[in-house]
Amino acid sequence: HFVREYGNAANAPxxxxxxxxxxxxxxxxxxxxxxxxxxxxxxxxxxPASLDTMCARTKVVLSTVGPYQLYGDALVAACVKSGTDYADLCGEPGWMREQIDLHHEAAKQSGSRICFSSGFDSIPFDLGVLMLQQEAVKRHGSPAPRVKGRVR
Known part of the structure; x- marks a missing residue:
């Protein structure tokens, strides 16, 4: 995206x-x-030392290292330790809960913001619910009070 949108422009992120x-x-x-x-x-x-060094050099880490339950623990810990923001495209709720329990207080202290499911695994559900609710309002005048999703 950065390459396509900005190339070598001076205002590129x-x-x-x-x-x-x-x-x-x-x-x-x-x-x-x-x-x-x-x-x-x-x-x-x-x-872990290489992750600490990387996190100390940046403000935000965008991760695609799944499966996160196998490869993500040390990176989240390094981000929390350095106060670096973290975003991923995880779809592993058990691991996410574990990381929240492990790092919530320390992340608040360091200023690190941890944002799981910022992409692929969450988009189908987020957009699906948005589109469903828009259609419900159009057809019935109000959004559905409850939406369930299922993956096969």
């Missing part, structure tokens, strides 16, 4: 790509057409 392998980061950067100057950060969920 500052961003970097992070992952476990510099070679893979370079390949993805080139594949998406990002400038060669795009910062690349090597960080690994198995190396």
């Amino acid at each position: 500052k961003w970097a790509m992070a992952g476990r392998s510099m070679d893979k980061l370079e390949a993805v950067r080139d594949e998406i057409g990002a400038p060669a100057s795009t910062p690349l950060v090597v960080a690994d969920a198995d190396d």
Whole structure:
């Protein structure tokens, strides 16, 4: 999105790509057409110090490292520790509850905002409920009092 919307414009948001392998980061950067100057950060969920270093360099981490219950614990902890905001596209409610219980108070203290399900897994339900409620108002004059969703 940043590459498509901003290119190398002076008003482009500052961003970097992070992952476990510099070679893979370079390949993805080139594949998406990002400038060669795009910062690349090597960080690994198995190396908490690398996550601490990464989080200390940024204001927000957007994560796509699922399954989060296997790979997300250390990153959330590093964000909370440094006061860095965190957003993901998680669809693992048990893990999210666990992380809230573990980090809520510390995140309040550090100023870190943790936002789970900020994308793919939540969008179908969020948009589905929005569209359903709009249709209910159109057809019946008021939104449905309750909406249930199901995944198969």
